[in-house]
Amino acid sequence: QVQLVESGGGLVQAGGSLRLSCAASGLTFSSYNMGWFRQAPGKEREFVASISRSGSSTSYADSVKGRFTISRDNAKNAVYLQMNSLQPEDTGVYYCTAGASGNAYWGQGTQVTVSS
Numbered sequence: 001q002v003q004l005v006e007s008g009g010g011l012v013q014a015g016g017s018l019r020l021s022c023a024a025s026g027l028t029f030s031s032y033n034m035g036w037f038r039q040a041p042g043k044e045r046e047f048v049a050s051i052s053r054s055g056s057s058t059s060y061a062d063s064v065k066g067r068f069t070i071s072r073d074n075a076k077n078a079v080y081l082q083m084n085s086l087q088p089e090d091t092g093v094y095y096c097t098a099g100a101s102g103n104a105y106w107g108q109g110t111q112v113t114v115s116s
Contacts, residue, residue, distance in 0.1 A: 002026040002105045004096045009110030012086055016114070020081040022096030022107060029077040030054075032098040036070060036081045038112070040092035048094070049081060063089075086114045 008020040020036070035050035049070040050059045058070050069082040079096060093109040 002098070004098060004105055004107035006094065006096050006107045006110040009094060009112045011113045011115065014087055014114055014116050016086050017082070017084045018086065018112060020083065020094055020096075020110060020112075022079045022081075024077045024079070024096075024098060027098060027105070029098075030074040032100045034070075034072055034079040035097045035099070036079075037095045037097060038090075038092040039095070039109075040089075043092075045095070051079065053100075083112070086112075088114045088116045090114050 003025045005023045006020060008018060010018060012018055030053055033050060033052055036048040037045050038048050039045040047061050048064055049068055051070045051072050055072050060068060067083065067085045072079040091112060091114050094112050095109045096107040098105045
C-alpha cells in the first residue's frame with residue numbers, strides 16, 4: 001500500500017531552519033505531483049508548497065515564499081521542504097501529500113514548533 005512518512009520536524013527558535021523529508025513507497029513516485037500542507041492548532045489544514053512530477057515546476061503559499069523551498073529526488077522516492085527564517089506562525093503539523101489522476105495520499109504528519 002502507499003505510504004508517505006514524514007520526518008525532520010522538531011522545536012526551533014524563531015529565525016532558525018528545519019528540513020522536512022517525506023519518504024514514499026508503494027507508488028510510482030515520479031508519476032505523482034508532491035506537496036506539503038500544514039495545520040496549526042485550531043485552524044484548517046492549508047497549502048504550503050507543491051512540486052511537479054519532474055521537479056521543474058514549484059508553487060508556494062504567499063506566507064512562505066522566499067523562505068521555504070520544496071524539492072524532490074525521484075531516484076530516492078523522496079520530497080523535501082527546506083524551511084528557513086522560521087516564525088512562530090509556522091508552527092503546526094506538516095503533512096506530505098502525493099497526487100495524480102484523482103488519487104491523493106497523505107502522510108501522518110510531523111510536528112514543527114517555532115518558539116519566539
